[in-house]
Amino acid sequence: MRFLVRKLPAIIAASALLVSLSSCAAGPGGIDGCVPSIASGSNAALVTADGTFGNDPKASFPTPLVAAGASQMHVISDGNGNGKRVAPGATTVVQLTIYDGKTGDTIIATNYDNAGALFSAIDSTPAFGAIGQCARVGSRVAAVGTAGDLIGDGAIQQNSLSLAADDTVAIVVDVQSVYLGKANGADQILKAGFPSIVLAPDGRPGFTFPDPKPPTTLAIETLKAGNGAKVEKDDRVVLHYTGVLWDTKKVFDSTWERNAPAMLVATSLKDNPGGLVPGFAKALVGQRVGSQVIAVIPPKDGYPTGQGPSTVPDGSTMVFVFDILGIE
Missing domain, CATH: 3.10.50.40 (Chitinase A; domain 3)
Incomplete structure (x- = not known):
């Protein structure tokens, strides 16, 4: 980058x-x-x-x-x-x-x-x-x-x-x-069926997957519940995130690996070409600063066919864990 x-x-x-x-x-x-x-x-x-x-x-x-x-x-x-x-x-x-x-x-x-x-x-x-x-x-x-x-x-x-x-x-x-440098909200109990998340001291997540078959519908859970400002649609939000492919268990994108959080617009690319995949946008809007969220995004809520990066094949289920660090 x-x-x-x-x-x-x-x-x-x-x-x-x-x-x-x-x-x-x-x-x-x-x-x-x-x-x-x-x-x-x-x-x-x-x-x-x-x-x-x-x-x-x-x-x-x-x-x-x-x-x-x-x-x-x-x-x-x-x-x-x-x-x-x-x-x-x-x-x-x-x-x-x-x-x-x-x-x-x-x-x-x-x-x-x-x-x-x-x-x-x-x-x-x-x-x-x-x-x-x-x-x-x-x-x-x-x-x-x-x-x-x-x-x-x-x-x-x-x-x-x-x-x-x-x-x-x-x-x-x-x-x-x-x-913020990492999510500072209160720890929440994660429901069954999601990957288990273990955090390094600096906040970066590690993943353990429970089942070879991913969910077929968008699944969102809060890992840490922050009490900061609420993210509204079209806000410019500062995030740390890691994206993993469910099938291969490989990281395809991570701000943690770059030591540089990202500023992203909280809207779907269906509404704004500069926006997020629809499942990520749904998981982000309504959350609060200080929160950490996990989202399992099935293909229908991911990249449109042929529009994803080379690291995300068509038909992939993506798993994101993201920390909401602030709103511009």
């Missing part, structure tokens, strides 16, 4: 100053009791940004930067200081720009004219969610480290970036919104 969508022109001129980045001896420091996975550091504080929040940050820093240790972060600005804090593991919406540490040139950025990108604020690569850990909504945060640590080899290749893993990059992140 491509997460960065446009390149920006270079805006920084290189200087002759060499700055070496070293790791903080004491590890990550806490921010009002919240401990980020990326330590704050004085070298990351060299990054400044004059652009307005939610727009091209127009960042500058002395060049070349050389990352000689662990990645570092620094809060450039915290907005009005009253925004909700991004707890580790939460889902965050960000705009970001990546700069070449050697030259100061812009490498790539999200599209500031559109909605921000969704990432989990966890210790992983890409680290775009982790950079905002413990910052408040409305904050602008800088991070400096190697491309391998902050972007990851897979994302470098996927976005065709001219970077080696040990090249230094500076990233400026604007934290626009925060949502």
Whole structure:
């Protein structure tokens, strides 16, 4: 999945100053009791940004930067200081720009004219969610480290970036919104006939199927009952989900595997080409934020013949478990 969508022109001129980045001896420091996975550091504080929040940050820093240790972060600005804090593991919406540490040139950025990108604020690569850990909504945060640590080899290749893993990059992140990281509702008793679900500590589901024959009608059950806002038709909803084929027991799609929740429209593709398969839409509308739901979707409530992805053959029964993390 491509997460960065446009390149920006270079805006920084290189200087002759060499700055070496070293790791903080004491590890990550806490921010009002919240401990980020990326330590704050004085070298990351060299990054400044004059652009307005939610727009091209127009960042500058002395060049070349050389990352000689662990990645570092620094809060450039915290907005009005009253925004909700991004707890580790939460889902965050960000705009970001990546700069070449050697030259100061812009490498790539999200599209500031559109909605921000969704990432989990966890210790992983890409680290775009982790950079905002413990910052408040409305904050602008800088991070400096190697491309391998902050972007990851897979994302470098996927976005065709001219970077080696040990090249230094500076990233400026604007934290626009925060949502749940996983369902937090009360556990419910699952009826017989559904796959058994076991959750990993981070919330991702594992499946055990009870019977070789799937149900022939749409079956929906609540695994965790949240008490947040109710999902209405056409809402834009933030979800974590995993989809499994009943016949093969194989995962065909999972936001958990991408470490990036999805923003989906709560409507059927019968009503909106950008919507969901009808069974998923029926399972989603009327549920509350914080809930986790399982839906067994027979072919008649799934993709129309010939319109599903290659990973979902015609006639498949799909099983989705999804966490409702928020409503835009």
